[in-house]
Structures are given as C-alpha cells and as structure tokens.
Amino acid sequence: LSGVDPMPIYQLVADTSVLTLVHAGEQDLMAVKQAINGNANHLVDTQIAASLIGLPWPSSLGNTIEHLTGLHIDKAHTFTEWDRRPLSKSQLRYAADDVRYLPLVWSRIQEQLVRENRLNWAMQESATQLAGEQVFDPDRQMRRASRGEPLKPAVMTILRELVLLRRELAEADDQPQRTLLSDGALMELVRRKPDNASALREIRFVPQPVAERHGERIVQCIRAAKTMPPIRQEFARLLEDTAVRARIDAMWLAFQTRCMATNIAPNLVTSRAEFTSWLAARIQREQDLAKGSVATDAPLPFAADDWRAESIGRWLSEFIDGRGELALRWDATSGGLRLCDDSK
Incomplete structure (x- = not known):
C-alpha cells in the first residue's frame, strides 16, 4: 500500500450507513480506531455470526467458506510473515481471498439468522467484541x-x-x-x-x-x-471435592449439548472457566445456606439484556433449579441433535 492514503477506507468503515464485513476482525480494526480516534461502526463479524447458526467458535474463514459454500481456498499462507516485502503473488491472492468471499458468506449466514430470529444477536455480539476492551483486563x-x-x-x-x-x-x-x-x-x-x-x-x-x-x-x-507463586484458582478448595467437580462436569456437558442442539457454539456463550466459576459460586452458596451462614448471590454469568440471557439464560436457571429439562432427538436430515418440542 505504499503511496496509498488509507484514510478514505477508514472513514468508510466508520460510516454508520455502510455495513462493513470482517472475519475475526478485532485486530484488523485497530488501525481504523487509531486513525479516526474512535470506534468503527455498523459492523458484522462473520466468525461470530457463523457461531450462531451451528459452526464452532471460533471457526477460520477457510472452514466457514467451505461449510457454507462448498468452495475450498488455499490456506498455505495462514502463518506467513506478512510484514516482509514485497509480497508474493500467492500471498496477494491469499489476501484477496480473505475478503473476496465475505459478501457471499454473509448472505448465507444472514438468511439463517433471519429465519431463526437471531440477526439482532449477531449484530449485538459483533458490536460488543469489535469495540474491544475499554480498560485493559x-x-x-x-x-x-x-x-x-x-x-x-x-x-x-x-x-x-x-x-x-x-x-x-x-x-x-x-x-x-x-x-x-x-x-x-x-x-x-x-x-x-x-x-x-x-x-x-x-x-x-x-x-x-x-x-x-x-x-x-x-x-x-x-x-x-516460573519462579513466581502459582495463581490460585477461585474456589480452589471447593473444587478439590471430586463430587463437586463431577457435578460441574455434568452441568457443563448439559449446557454444551443444549447449545449445540440449538445451533449455538457453547464457547461463544461462555467459556468453561467462566462457567466453572459461576457454578462453583452457586454450589458454595448452597453449602453456606445449608450451614445457616451468610451466602453470596451467584447470578448468571451474563447480563439480563445480553442475547445469551434470551437464548439460554432462562433454560439454564430453570434446569439447575430442577424446574427444567433437556430432552433431545437426533435429526437424521441435518445429522445433528435437536430439542424435542417439549424441551424448547
């Protein structure tokens, strides 16, 4: 890009009237944020969106393209040294493929999102993740x-x-x-x-x-x-109990299965580590109440206005309280797990 002024491109990405497509785009947008001294707007990350229609989180662009279109792109330069110049013809072709198929991929994803009433979820999660961290955590x-x-x-x-x-x-x-x-x-x-x-x-x-x-x-x-004291895991003593760990493992499996049966990537909803911390806090609360001790609340690991609360929050609360169930069937047409009608 020697001799090319990228500012018009940055301004276009920041234009709220223009939809910008990216795949795993948080890092790519850093240059835009630095140039305009603010956030880009009206973005869709196809990696996030694909995870709401049945693809794993995170899925590479190549795997996403192949799954949705049947097209296979060369992945030879996935780990190439992009800071070396000049770029080879194959590197340039690979870079072009990184954006060439995004409109087609998004059109396929959008169709399914609209059909399943999840378009707002994809837009919300894209905006949240692509905004980046306001404070380093x-x-x-x-x-x-x-x-x-x-x-x-x-x-x-x-x-x-x-x-x-x-x-x-x-x-x-x-x-x-x-x-x-x-x-x-x-x-x-x-x-x-x-x-x-x-x-x-x-x-x-x-x-x-x-x-x-x-x-x-x-x-x-x-x-x-290597010489520092190891970081002690939260609820470490509680998690030494094999019965507690077995309970958390079983609940995580149920949570993953529910997500996959509804075509949502479990790791996009929450991580295993965050899920373990939340459930350990809830188990600790149960034990404290049983002893008559003061107990700390253990709310769900996502906010009430988050799409996660709508997609799985209510079921998770009811299931762990013993008021919900997980009933599954195998869909031979799609080749995947699906919820039984009375488990939705």
Whole structure:
C-alpha cells in the first residue's frame, strides 16, 4: 500500500450507513480506531455470526467458506510473515481471498439468522467484541488466549506475565497487541517455555522480527514467571471435592449439548472457566445456606439484556433449579441433535 492514503477506507468503515464485513476482525480494526480516534461502526463479524447458526467458535474463514459454500481456498499462507516485502503473488491472492468471499458468506449466514430470529444477536455480539476492551483486563486476555479452557496454576502464572509483557511491548512498538504476538503464539510460548532466544526463534507462531527485537525480554519473562507463586484458582478448595467437580462436569456437558442442539457454539456463550466459576459460586452458596451462614448471590454469568440471557439464560436457571429439562432427538436430515418440542 505504499503511496496509498488509507484514510478514505477508514472513514468508510466508520460510516454508520455502510455495513462493513470482517472475519475475526478485532485486530484488523485497530488501525481504523487509531486513525479516526474512535470506534468503527455498523459492523458484522462473520466468525461470530457463523457461531450462531451451528459452526464452532471460533471457526477460520477457510472452514466457514467451505461449510457454507462448498468452495475450498488455499490456506498455505495462514502463518506467513506478512510484514516482509514485497509480497508474493500467492500471498496477494491469499489476501484477496480473505475478503473476496465475505459478501457471499454473509448472505448465507444472514438468511439463517433471519429465519431463526437471531440477526439482532449477531449484530449485538459483533458490536460488543469489535469495540474491544475499554480498560485493559489481563484476566479476560488470558481467557481469550486459552479459549476459556481451565489451566494449571503454574501455567496461568506464565500466561498472565506474557499477557502483561505483550501489552508493554505493543505499546512501545505502537502496534496492536495481537499483531505483535497472537494468542496462539502466547499459548505456544506457555507450552514450550523456551529458555533461550534460539529456542524462541524456532516457534513458528512468533514473528521473526519480534523474536529478534524482544526475544530476550520474552525469555526472561518466562524464566521469572516460573519462579513466581502459582495463581490460585477461585474456589480452589471447593473444587478439590471430586463430587463437586463431577457435578460441574455434568452441568457443563448439559449446557454444551443444549447449545449445540440449538445451533449455538457453547464457547461463544461462555467459556468453561467462566462457567466453572459461576457454578462453583452457586454450589458454595448452597453449602453456606445449608450451614445457616451468610451466602453470596451467584447470578448468571451474563447480563439480563445480553442475547445469551434470551437464548439460554432462562433454560439454564430453570434446569439447575430442577424446574427444567433437556430432552433431545437426533435429526437424521441435518445429522445433528435437536430439542424435542417439549424441551424448547
């Protein structure tokens, strides 16, 4: 884009009368936000929208295109080094494919959203996620990087320190945090724990320029985090009870099944870690009340005006109170689970 003024494009993305389509677009929109000193408007993220019609969360653009259209796009440059110039013809073609199929994908998704009365859900969630964080929240960043899966305390400690370092380095380099180090790069660093710059450079998710400029800082961060006291999980003592863990596992399975039977990706609704914390708080409340102790409320892990409350909140409250049920059938036509009529 040398010699091209991107400001007209940024202004178009910020225009409330124009619908902008993105796929996993939070990072892509950082440049727009910085340029116009505000948020982009009237956006749809097809990754989010696809998760409300039966696709997993998160689904890559390639998988989304293939599922909805039957078209197969080349994924050879998924982890290419995009900051190197000049870009090859195959890289340019790959980049073009990133936007070429979005209108077709959105038209297919929109048809299903309208049919199932979920268009507002997709618009609401797109606006929320694409607005980004107003205040930096390392815990949210950790949940996002780990995709909400429970982590061991020592692993959580390393991940938290890396999340904090990523923010510091990104601000120093004046670039979005996930451009500097993607969530996948963070998790690979946590898994492999490189103890020198040479080992760091072997991790393909870490861009080489980042490894060269900040490799020693990253290695030192991991080394220091390994000596820190592990982050203690909330309700750790309660969760040591195998009966409590079995109850949470069973409820999570029921929750996942209900979501999938209604074509909603469970991890878009809430993460396993957030669900565990909420249910553990509810179990703790039950135990406190049984002892006659003061009990703390444990409301659902999403707000009343959130689309999640409409889609599954009422059922979840009734189900866990013993007033609801989960009745399923197999739909041979679609090849998936569906709710029985009396379980809707």
